[in-house]
Amino acid sequence: MKYRTLGDTELKLSVITFGAWAAGGWMWGGTERKEAVNAIKASYDAGVTSIDTAPIYGQGTSEEIVGEAIKDIPRDKVQLLTKFGMRWDLAKGDFATHSQDNSGRDIDIYKYAGKESIIKECEDSLKRLGTDYIDLYQIHWPDRTTPIQETMEAVDLLIRQGKVRYAGVCNYSAAQMAEAEKYVSLASNQVPYSMVLRDIEKDVVPYCQEHGKGILAYSPMQRGLLTGKIKPGHRFAGGDHRASNVFFREENLVRTNAFLNSIKPLADSKGLTLGQLVLLWTLEQPGITIALAGARNEAQAVQNAGAVEQNLSEDEIREITEKLEQIELVL
Template identity: 40%
Template sequence: MEQTKLGRSNIQVSRIGLGTWAIGGWMWGGTDEQESIRTILRALELGINLIDTAPAYGAGLSEEIVGKAVKQYGHREDVVIATKVGLELLPGGGVRRNATKQALQKELDDSLRRLQTDYIDLYQVHWPDPLVPVAEIADTLHDMLKAGKIRAVGVSNFSPAQMEEWLSVAPLHTAQPPYNIFEREIEKDVLPFCREHGIATLMYGSLCRGLLTGKMKRETTFQGDDLRKTDPKFQQPRYDQYLSAVEQISAIAREYNKTMPQFSVRWVLDQPGASVALWGARHPEQLADVPGVDGWHIRAQDLKRVDEILERSVTDPVGPEFMAPPSR
């Protein structure tokens, strides 16, 4: 599998990482622990060595499952565990932003315990906290880095201005923004900033919450607390527009003898400044297409065709803003 480094760290990772939000169950209609462990082990077998998780994914459940799977795998040093910090779990469910020094230190200890490890490879601030200066958050994570409790530092959902403030006081190895064929706001500012400053990018939502798998139908329904019940892309009339775009892009993918997930993830990896695409899965079979992403590229004229399809089909595009958690 293609490899890259996490920014200016010495950590080598696969260019596809396993995303484990769905494994936590919260906002994805529940989970199955044993099935999730099998999924993580299958990812490792396929050459994926980066596993991305967070305390917010199922109130710690995703981290616990990752910890059990890595322990069962037995080669901790071969696995790059990326988790996050800065979202406070609320007693009645849900989360809110809290990046105070005390909260960050407690979260680190809790994550280490759940992950059954004595260090975290990549520690990322999940969302900026408007009530805590970026420099103060950066200082806290820099202390963790110097203490050896974490090996690299990252941020998620930060603007270039916030990352610039971070860099004025501490190193920053990675950024994790939302990015896929449909959600491309970061091309204007975040991607150029990261390229300029040697910051690796971990793209979440590469398959746009399943929309870019090609398996969604007009009649597809979502159960329980599934976030797609409130995602504007999955509401009419937008939903039909996005499904139409997927159908047309699938025709281009077939010209390469590729499935829609393979084409969609390759599209992410072929963009300037893209380091890693996160592939969300909670069943082993959802990783079946992973081997077909390596060793080829999308031609420039076909990237242009994708753009033309979007311009023609999606008349009312919308980004991932609905996922932003509240402040305190």
């Protein structure tokens, strides 16, 4: 495994970080708790020391699973990244979406990052994770109903109390990051980034590079699209959000798989799966610090970790990018 320092902090993360959204089951058709715990343990054994989770993932389930998986690991050997600002148990703030929890019960989710809510969320996360501090505490989505100043001053308080080491944001624009920086020192921005979704290259990447902020790329395999395992005609299980996701429309599956077939010989020559090659390419892009990769079982976890056992030359990166830029998805 390879490790990189996050921005200007002293926090060193594994370049493949375990993304625990799917482990929580919510929006992924449920979860098998034992398999999820074993996936995290296998990931750690393969060198993945960093785990990214959030309370909303399974409405606490993901954090509980992470806590169970790391309980026998020395705390200073693992980096816990979690989030705040999405409430399913409080109708306050900016309404986000209507959903269902893992038991099928209807829930309404709000983006809310008021001071008292953040403090409560932090305490709840610490209990579920079984720890007394969080390495990186990130606002999950911008909350239009709460001033950024109030939100960031609350996180700064948690840092001074020793409950949080570093502050991060997710899904923030460059302008929102600049505003947040007035009240707390940000370590990073966690944003969607993949071969087929590169919007952050316009402003977020340049801002982070200029100001020494890390970038955590989430959904680098575009929620499984770029693994090559999802073919035209695929039918998702009930409760899987990808069934209605634009990237998984039939015409996009056809075009994406054609691109993946064109780079498969390179993957084969290096003894890599397509997913591993995609992760490698992502980690070589300017400004990207780490890539989050989810896994539902041990085999997937070990495969993700194994991506960094190989390297890509500048020519190989250029070759992939040139082929990539020929795809025209219908979005």
